[in-house]
Amino acid sequence: MTYRAPVPDIVFTMRHVAGLDRAVADGVYGDLSTDLAETILDEAGRFANDVIAPLNREGDKHGVVLKDGAVTTAPGWKAAYKGWTEAGWNALPGPVEYGGQGLPTLLNSACVEMWNAASMAFGIGPVLTMGAIEALVQHGTDDLKVRYLEKLVSGEWTATMNLTEPHAGSDLAALRSRAEPVGDGTYRVTGQKIFITYGEHDLTDNIIHLVLARLPDAPAGTRGISLFLVPKFLPDGTRNDMRCHSIEHKLGIHASPTCTMIFGDNGGAVGWLVGEENRGLACMFTMMNNARLAVGLQGVAIAERAYQQALGYANERRQGRAIGAVEGMSPIAVHPDVQRNLLTMKALTAAARAICYMTAEAIDRAHLEEDPARRKKAHERASLLTPVAKAFSTDIGVEVASIGVQVHGGMGFIEETGAAQHFRDARIAPIYEGTNGIQAIDLVTRKLPLSGGETVRAQIAAMRGTVARLLKESTPAFGATAPRLRDAIESLDRATSHLQQSLSSNAQGEALAGATPYLRLFALAQGGAALAEMALAANALAAGGDTDPAHAGRIALCRFFAENITVGAKGLEETVMSGAGFLQDATLALAS
Numbered sequence: 222m223t224y225r226a227p228v229p230d231i232v233f234t235m236r237h238v239a240g241l242d243r244a245v246a247d248g249v250y251g252d253l254s255t256d257l258a259e260t261i262l263d264e265a266g267r268f269a270n271d272v273i274a275p276l277n278r279e280g281d282k283h284g285v286v287l288k289d290g291a292v293t294t295a296p297g298w299k300a301a302y303k304g305w306t307e308a309g310w311n312a313l314p315g316p317v318e319y320g321g322q323g324l325p326t327l328l329n330s331a332c333v334e335m336w337n338a339a340s341m342a343f344g345i346g347p348v349l350t351m352g353a354i355e356a357l358v359q360h361g362t363d364d365l366k367v368r369y370l371e372k373l374v375s376g377e378w379t380a381t382m383n384l385t386e387p388h389a390g391s392d393l394a395a396l397r398s399r400a401e402p403v404g405d406g407t408y409r410v411t412g413q414k415i416f417i418t419y420g421e422h423d424l425t426d427n428i429i430h431l432v433l434a435r436l437p438d439a440p441a442g443t444r445g446i447s448l449f450l451v452p453k454f455l456p457d458g459t460r461n462d463m464r465c466h467s468i469e470h471k472l473g474i475h476a477s478p479t480c481t482m483i484f485g486d487n488g489g490a491v492g493w494l495v496g497e498e499n500r501g502l503a504c505m506f507t508m509m510n511n512a513r514l515a516v517g518l519q520g521v522a523i524a525e526r527a528y529q530q531a532l533g534y535a536n537e538r539r540q541g542r543a544i545g546a547v548e549g550m551s552p553i554a555v556h557p558d559v560q561r562n563l564l565t566m567k568a569l570t571a572a573a574r575a576i577c578y579m580t581a582e583a584i585d586r587a588h589l590e591e592d593p594a595r596r597k598k599a600h601e602r603a604s605l606l607t608p609v610a611k612a613f614s615t616d617i618g619v620e621v622a623s624i625g626v627q628v629h630g631g632m633g634f635i636e637e638t639g640a641a642q643h644f645r646d647a648r649i650a651p652i653y654e655g656t657n658g659i660q661a662i663d664l665v666t667r668k669l670p671l672s673g674g675e676t677v678r679a680q681i682a683a684m685r686g687t688v689a690r691l692l693k694e695s696t697p698a699f700g701a702t703a704p705r706l707r708d709a710i711e712s713l714d715r716a717t718s719h720l721q722q723s724l725s726s727n728a729q730g731e732a733l734a735g736a737t738p739y740l741r742l743f744a745l746a747q748g749g750a751a752l753a754e755m756a757l758a759a760n761a762l763a764a765g766g767d768t769d770p771a772h773a774g775r776i777a778l779c780r781f782f783a784e785n786i787t788v789g790a791k792g793l794e795e796t797v798m799s800g801a802g803f804l805q806d807a808t809l810a811l812a813s
């Protein structure tokens with residue numbers, strides 16, 4: 222079963238939940254119209270379906286090969302990447318002055334979803350290049366911009382993100398790579414980096430590494446980290462002092478090379494400072510925030526692909542008899558328990574997509590709004606939503622892919638169906654770009670306090686606005702959507718107050734213990750509100766005479782989410798509220 226990009230669902234979510242129509246009407250997106258956006262997405266969907274998706278299985282089986290320091294990608298990979306860059310897809314969000322098309326993050330996010338649904342191992346490479354472009358645009362010197370941006374924007378060269386070291390993963394304060402100034406404006410970088418995605422490959426002639434390292438006199442901890450641009454080939458064409466030492470053998474995304482990189486065997490790799498000395502982490506965060514949303518989109522992508530695969534199988538596989546049928550075997554898709562599985566898959570995917578696209582729209586407004594106060598608000602909204610988009614979407618990516626295996630029964634455990642690959646591929650996304658535990662801590666400790674708590678309160682108020690609309694506009698087809706969503710939002714409100722109080726009274730353990738269930742609670746309320754917005758839009762269109770049968774489906778999906786998934790909010794609230802009590806006995810329980 223291959224992938225079919227769900228462009229109508231994507232466009233509907235962009236227009237009616239993420240606010241594409243509103244942003245176009247407000248003039249935030251310049252000349253972009255919804256029609257043009259749809260045409261671009263149709264084209265992207267075709268490329269994802271026809272060129273990238275057919276490579277996914279072969280890439281998984283073949284993996285990548287390291288020989289004499291060179292990495293060869295799977296058959297067909299190089300041609301697909303070339304075709305993809307030549308069609309301009311890498312340049313879609315890039316700055317116009319460096320050959321990019323300057324299109325919004327929202328539009329690019331929908332494309333990122335499609336590239337990654339077609340193949341996560343393919344899609345992750347450009348995510349890093351796009352992040353590096355953003356870091357260079359914001360923090361690079363003019364010289365570096367002129368030298369590197371055009372080729373990165375076109376995709377002629379790719380970029381990497383070199384943070385992780387064997388003893389420094391989540392805790393970057395521990396990193397040891399070094400950079401010595403040599404007095405001519407360049408530095409000599411030495412050290413070992415592990416797990417570097419596309420650190421070495423044969424897709425392009427050059428690879429531009431963004432590397433975190435310490436200057437000789439740097440203060441300890443995160444305040445002593447600087448960012449360097451270290452190209453594989455120097456501007457004069459000579460090979461820089463770095464090599465790929467080994468590649469990892471992984472659970473999933475086999476076609477994406479994960480490299481151990483050694484810098485400076487022969488005195489140091491030549492590098493240039495990006496941003497200010499000792500301010501490298503802030504620069505890297507420009508790149509990581511962008512990449513965090515993109516990894517969230519990987520979760521949506523793999524969930525969508527797993528859902529399509531499971532639905533296709535469930536319609537073909539015959540076992541048992543449908544309720545009321547008198548003879549023969551029925552497709553398993555008619556059995557209520559299988560329907561529940563399929564609906565859970567689809568509803569979680571739709572909710573995560575909505576949250577990711579809302580985040581993308583907030584990022585766009587944070588850059589494009591003219592009024593500084595509106596820019597600041599949008600920036601804070603994006604900051605609040607980014608950890609939720611990353612962690613919730615990648616968690617449900619794994620859950621949905623796992624349900625997908627279940628829907629296949631024994632065949633799900635057999636590689637040849639492809640369901641198992643989705644499950645294996647999905648598993649990395651909750652880990653990289655900051656583990657989901659770290660995202661939850663970020664949400665609670667850094668994002669809830671934004672603007673004295675006003676940012677999260679405004680988000681909750683907007684969710685309540687959706688409930689008010691439901692109470693006025695919903696029809697019997699919405700079932701108990703309004704009361705279930707209202708209860709979830711009230712749970713979120715109480716849990717938010719509890720965590721804010723914990724933070725202000727310095728009860729750090731209390732806040733940290735509740736972080737992961739709080740993030741899930743936030744996502745259930747936000748996802749439920751987003752699906753309700755979608756259903757209300759579908760309802761209004763149907764009432765206005767639009768006969769698209771998908772509208773009834775959107776209302777049914779919203780109802781399913783509210784009545785079956787949002788209801789988990791109450792239990793999560795209780796978990797958050799019971800706080801760190803369990804920690805007192807954690808050592809006893811874990812030791813026994």
Ligand SMILES: Cc1cc2nc3c(=O)[nH]c(=O)nc-3n(C[C@H](O)[C@H](O)[C@H](O)COP(=O)(O)OP(=O)(O)OC[C@H]3O[C@@H](n4cnc5c(N)ncnc54)[C@H](O)[C@@H]3O)c2cc1C
Nearest residue numbers: 382383384385390391416417418479653654655656658659
């Ligand atoms: C396939 C793959 C590709 C990758 N690509 C890149 C890349 O391109 N560039 C790059 O730099 N890195 C990359 N990474 C590294 C990745 O970002 C790290 O693995 C990740 O950040 C976690 O770090 P760690 O593995 O050291 O785990 P650890 O930091 O050791 O964490 C282990 C566990 O402890 C938890 N934990 C750690 N600290 C805390 C804390 N303070 N509070 C609560 N919980 C905590 C974590 O949530 C996690 O569950 C990649 C990794 C993989 C596997």
